Amino acid sequence: MASEDVESAVQAALEQAEREFLEQRAARADSVTDLDADPDERAVEAALRPRSMDEVIGQERVREQLSLVLDAARSRGRTADHVLLSGPPGLGKTTLAMIIASEMSAPLRLTSGPAITHAGDLAAILSGLNEGDVLFVDEIHRMSRPAEEMLYLAMEDFRVDVVIGKGPGATAIPLEIPPFTLVGATTRAGLLPGPLRDRFGFTGHLEFYAAADLDLIVQRSAGLLEVGTVPEGTAEIALRSRGTPRIANRLLRRVRDYAQVRADGIVTRDVARRALELFEVDETGLDRLDRAVLDALCRRFGGGPVGLSTLAVAVGEERETVEEVAEPFLVRTGMLARTPRGRVATPAAWTHLGLAVPASSPFSDHGTLFGDGEPTG
Ligand SMILES: Nc1ncnc2c1ncn2[C@@H]1O[C@H](COP(=O)(O)OP(=O)(O)OP(=O)(O)O)[C@@H](O)[C@H]1O
Numbered sequence: 001m002a003s004e005d006v007e008s009a010v011q012a013a014l015e016q017a018e019r020e021f022l023e024q025r026a027a028r029a030d031s032v033t034d035l036d037a038d039p040d041e042r043a044v045e046a047a048l049r050p051r052s053m054d055e056v057i058g059q060e061r062v063r064e065q066l067s068l069v070l071d072a073a074r075s076r077g078r079t080a081d082h083v084l085l086s087g088p089p090g091l092g093k094t095t096l097a098m099i100i101a102s103e104m105s106a107p108l109r110l111t112s113g114p115a116i117t118h119a120g121d122l123a124a125i126l127s128g129l130n131e132g133d134v135l136f137v138d139e140i141h142r143m144s145r146p147a148e149e150m151l152y153l154a155m156e157d158f159r160v161d162v163v164i165g166k167g168p169g170a171t172a173i174p175l176e177i178p179p180f181t182l183v184g185a186t187t188r189a190g191l192l193p194g195p196l197r198d199r200f201g202f203t204g205h206l207e208f209y210a211a212a213d214l215d216l217i218v219q220r221s222a223g224l225l226e227v228g229t230v231p232e233g234t235a236e237i238a239l240r241s242r243g244t245p246r247i248a249n250r251l252l253r254r255v256r257d258y259a260q261v262r263a264d265g266i267v268t269r270d271v272a273r274r275a276l277e278l279f280e281v282d283e284t285g286l287d288r289l290d291r292a293v294l295d296a297l298c299r300r301f302g303g304g305p306v307g308l309s310t311l312a313v314a315v316g317e318e319r320e321t322v323e324e325v326a327e328p329f330l331v332r333t334g335m336l337a338r339t340p341r342g343r344v345a346t347p348a349a350w351t352h353l354g355l356a357v358p359a360s361s362p363f364s365d366h367g368t369l370f371g372d373g374e375p376t377g
Helices: 003-027 039-048 060-076 093-103 119-127 145-157 194-198 211-225 231-239 245-262 269-278 288-300 308-315 319-332 347-352
Strands: 083-086 108-112 134-138 159-164 171-176 181-186 202-205 336-339 342-345
Touching: 003 108, 039 211, 039 245, 060 083, 060 093, 060 202, 083 093, 093 108, 093 134, 093 181, 119 145, 119 159, 145 159, 145 181, 145 194, 211 231, 211 245, 231 245, 231 269, 245 269, 288 308, 288 319, 288 336, 288 342, 288 347, 308 319, 308 342, 319 336
Parallel strands: 083 181, 083 202, 108 134, 134 181
Antiparallel strands: 159 171, 336 342
């Protein structure tokens, strides 16, 4: 291949990776608290993203640690170490990746684990990088095995082995790549193989946000969207946002719609309450999916224990959606427990649904919560 052909093939691979990244995100959408529902919503969300570390609200520890890593790299005039960001969806992993690139004055390349089905896809992306580029790999735990192994080498030695041919005649041609910073994002740090995890120089775990921080985020977003609010109104939205900035911003937009159409445009507590009731977000922040999970767990499976797959089928959702979107928040609010024998409803779940805790519940005096059976989830 002529060098222009190689260049345009590499460019096409990078563009394809970015397209797939956006499509993957869009595909994860369906309810009011869900993600990236349509292009307009995505555009608004992008406009609300903090652009610098100073604009990021909350996550003080990760912010301080990351700032130190970046400052040190800058002062040495070196490419920053690879960074792994873990935590539930919508807490700011992509935002931080963008900020890392901007603080390092480096271009950001975007892709995601599921988009890299073959090692060749990754080789094309890596060979298109320039020195200092930041490569963001969302859902890095979902990359294929061969691609993962290629990434080990690229992260450590800035080299990829491109395999030409098949079977015994196959040869590996080493290809140098310029030093770059990999930012991996994962909702499941535990699923990353040790060798991959160990190659990140810094791991930041993002926690759910406190209501006070979410309130500040809602106020900031309302300012950017030019929505009139009163403190009780933004506080109400913050309380129902499941500790998640993306949900806080999404709820603010729905409350703004309601305020404009059914009220005088100002987000008060009453307007927020009425709007969120309409969109089926209850006072604890549980949405339709969360309540469906609790409902199935209590009403159909007597409170559990029940395996994750069975629970997912019962609510008509993907296993991953139940595990990564609904469960972390239900666990955090103390309504669901993950036990060695499967998922179990806690007394708080029964109470939330307005039901009495049955005597057969593993949490009652008669039940055993932690059996010695195999995990069913
Ligand atoms: N610390 C923060 N301060 C202010 N706004 C934030 C913060 N973190 C996230 N946001 C807002 O939340 C939205 C979602 O954040 P982001 O897309 O970075 O989440 P994510 O963790 O990458 O989610 P996913 O894993 O689903 O891609 C952003 O558009 C941004 O406006």
